[in-house]
Amino acid sequence: MAIDKSSIKLYDCKDSKYIQIKQMSYIENGISKTWDIVSSHDSASILIHNIDNNSIIIVKQFRPAVFLRNNNGYMYELCAGLIDKENKTIDEIIKEEVLEECGYYAESVTKIAEFYSSVGTSGSKQSVFYTEVKNSQKIASGGGIDNECIEIIEIKVDEMQDFLKQDNITPSLGFSFMWFLSNKKAK
Numbered sequence: 001m002a003i004d005k006s007s008i009k010l011y012d013c014k015d016s017k018y019i020q021i022k023q024m025s026y027i028e029n030g031i032s033k034t035w036d037i038v039s040s041h042d043s044a045s046i047l048i049h050n051i052d053n054n055s056i057i058i059v060k061q062f063r064p065a066v067f068l069r070n071n072n073g074y075m076y077e078l079c080a081g082l083i084d085k086e087n088k089t090i091d092e093i094i095k096e097e098v099l100e101e102c103g104y105y106a107e108s109v110t111k112i113a114e115f116y117s118s119v120g121t122s123g124s125k126q127s128v129f130y131t132e133v134k135n136s137q138k139i140a141s142g143g144g145i146d147n148e149c150i151e152i153i154e155i156k157v158d159e160m161q162d163f164l165k166q167d168n169i170t171p172s173l174g175f176s177f178m179w180f181l182s183n184k185k186a187k
Contacts, residue, residue, distance in 0.1 A: 003062055003067070003073065008067075010068075018040060018041065018082070019038050019039060019040045019122075020038075020039040020040075021036070021037070021038055021039075022036075022037045022038075022039055023035070023036050023037065024037055036121070037121065037122065037123070038118075038121045038122045039122065040118075040122045040124045041082040041083055041084045041124065042082070042083040042124050042125040042126065042127070043080055043081065043082050043083060043124065043125075043126050043127075044080060044081060044083055044090055044093060044094045044097070044126065044127045044128075044129060045077070045078035045079065045080035045094075045126060045127075045128050045129070045172050045176070046078055046079050046080070046094050046097070046098060046106070046109060046128070046129040046130065046131055047078055047112070047128070047129070047130045047131075047176040047177075047179070047180060048078075048079060048098060048102060048104065048106070048131055048133055049130070049131070049132045049133070049157075049180070049184065050132075050133055050134070050135065050154065051132050051133070051134060052134045052135045053135065053154065053156075054156065054157050054158075055154045055155055055156050055157060056154070056155045056157065056160060056177070056180070057079070057102050057104070057133070057152060057153070057154055058076055058077060058078060058079070058152075058153045058155065058173060059076075059077055059078070059079055059101055059102065059150045059151065059152060059153065060074055060075065060076050060077070060150070060151040060153050061074070061075065061077065061144075061148070061149060061150045061151065062074055062075075062149065063075050066168075070168075072168065074168060075168050075169070075170060076153065076163075076166060076168055076169045076170070076173060077169075077170045077172070077173055078128070078170070078172055078173050078176055079097050079098055079101045079102050080097060080101075080172070081093055081094065081096070081097035081100075081101075083127075090127060091109055091129075094106075094109055094127075094129050095109060098131065098133075099139070099140060099142075100140075100142070100144055100145050100148075101142055101143070101144055101148075101150050101152070102142040102152050103138050103139065103140040103141050103142030103143075103152070104133045104137050104138050104139070104142075105133075105137045105139050106131040106133060106137070107131075107133075107137070108131065109129040109130070109131045110129060110130045110131070111127055111128070111129050112128050112129065112130050112176070112179055113127075113128040113175065113179070114126070114127045114128070115128075117171065117172070126172060128172055128175065128176055128179075130176075130179075130180075130184075157180075160177050160180065160181060161177075161181065163177070164177055164178075
């Protein structure tokens with residue numbers, strides 16, 4: 001995976017099906033204030049534990065917004081997706097993401113947390129799930145759909161603590177690793 005840096009162009013976003021830029025005015029403690037908001041979809045992510053390999057399945061992909069900050073942009077993340085399909089439940093959406101991004105059929109998922117991310121700009125809600133899979137449940141290659149370039153990464157459970165030292169991990173990955181190490185590893 002590589003980005004052709006000479007192909008990068010930055011311009012104003014005029015119309016997007018993913019975000020809307022808004023400004024909110026309000027009065028707090030008698031003081032009139034305004035705040036800029038990026039309205040975006042909620043999302044779901046999932047920690048995938050391959051119990052046959054005693055490993056965690058995550059993904060690595062390019063994030064343009066991070067690239068603008070660090071000139072790299074490749075992030076280690078949980079498998080995740082937007083909650084943007086009205087005819088599907090959040091459980092159905094996250095199971096679909098596991099198949100599309102990682103190639104596994106997730107039989108069941110368990111919600112482990114729900115929190116608001118980017119609270120200063122979007123306040124979008126993220127639901128974090130957990131699932132256990134076996135090698136026999138790998139039924140597709142993964143890597144994403146519709147021109148997504150997703151690399152599947154497998155980390156041994158015993159290496160999770162060291163992996164947290166990476167600079168390019170997301171908060172939900174860090175939270176989920178710590179949750180797993182506190183709740184699942186010893187069992």
